[in-house]
Amino acid sequence: MRLRTWFFCWLIGPAMLVAGSLSAQNRLSAPVLPSDPKADLAIKTLYQQLLQIQANNKVLLGHQDALAYGVGWKQKPGQWRNDFESVSGEFPALLGFDLGELELGQSLNLDSVSFDLMRKAIQEGHKRGAVITLSWHGHNPLNGLHAWDTSDQTFPEILPGGKAHTKLTAYLDKLIAFIQTLQDEKGQAIPILFRPYHELTGNWFWWCSNSATPEQFKSLWKFTHWYFLDRGLHNLIWVYNVAWFKNANEVRAYFPGRTEADLISYDHYAFGSPENNARYIAEMQFKNRVMDTLSREWNLPWAIGETGLEKIGDDTWFTGTLAKAMQNPAPLYVLFWRNAGRQANGNMHYYVPYPGHPAAVDFASFVKLTYTWTLTDLKALRQSNTKSNK
Ligand code: BMA
Secondary structure (H helix, E strand, O other): OOHHHHHHHHHHHHHHHHHHOOOOOOOOOOOOOOOOOOOOHHHHHHHHHHHHHHHOOOEEEEEEOOOOEEOOEEOOOOOOOOHHHHHHOOOOOEEEEEOOOHHHOOOEOOOOOEHHHHHHHHHHHHHHOOEEEEEOOOOOOOOOOOOOOOOOOOOOOOOOOOOOHHHHHHHHHHHHHHHHOOEOOOOOEOOEEEEOOOOOOOOOOOOOOOOOOHHHHHHHHHHHHHHHHHOOOOOEEEEEEEOOOOOHHHHHHOOOOOOOOOEEEEEOOEOOOHHHHHHHHHHHHHHHHHHHHHHHHHOOOEEEEEEOEOOOOOOOHHHHHHHHHOOOOOOOEEEEOOOOEEOOOOOEEOOOOOOOOOOHHHHHHHHOOOOEEOHHHHHHHHHHHHHHHO
8 A cells, every 4th residue: 555545544534534523522521431330332332422412512302202192192002103203304312201100010100101112112212213211200118109299208218227118129129120121122221311319409209309318319319329230230321310409519419429320410491481481591501501510520411301391382482492591501412391282180281392383383493403413413423423433
């Protein structure tokens, strides 16, 4: 090989390929590894992709229960209809599901999604390339009442030595058994972003900060984390999630530690009217800055675990408000909450428009922005990474 040809192939060629793709620039200090020392290769790979996406200020778009039901319809396995795609023409990059009531041995979750359908939807979503995230609105192990039950002092009874501790482990065993069935066609464990004990800085769940001291909450989290790892689950990215906070210290106080958490996030909802839109943008931008600071401090990515405007009574909310609320700095992802449709009490409950909805056109424009990423963009990133690694 002539020297000039050699020089082109080995130096300029790869540089050109990399220039065409997203750089893996270091926002954080390298190396940034998952907390699980035995994390599956699929988790290590996914984690690096997530870091790369955040370093480049792209935002994955997700939807809770997207493949289970939408406004006015329920899923038929194999059809995989979803409101997100019906309205935008694009498949979400992130799919959320909730394990609530799996701990009771039920076949349906708290929102009537069958765990069998959930497994199939997760397998289908993963096969297509989407990222999967699971939350858990679990019942209170002390009294068996639902997640929102704060009537009893659940801590410290659920911690090791407490009278409800074996109930807690029995609940966790049910979750573990289900997660172990989340495998691809080759029998490989599907990588999951696991977000237990979410919105902990609120006061509405039995695990929230009004019922637990920082030490009690951290004990619960660490116990859960190591219990899952000891039972051989190495396909999880552990997502710490808060609700409201006035400053970084409130988020720091309950943080279990970098050895038990991989990603930090917050949930924040909008309430629509022009003046509330301005407030939502300001609150989100404040929270984003705090998250960005903590993300650098703890050397991990950050995201928005749940957001949305219920019923979307503002036709340009997505491009006019949400788009402004999630830039500079940008979250790794946003997950829109579920499209339940009409509920038993007669109220409508949904966060992504459905075909014919007045905000549908705006949602489609939002999805097409260059920094909002759907499955198409995620797949293109993986393809370009594969090429530049060759
Ligand atoms: C809430 C609502 C409820 C639901 C719960 C768990 O925000 O959507 O209807 O039961 O989440 O998914």
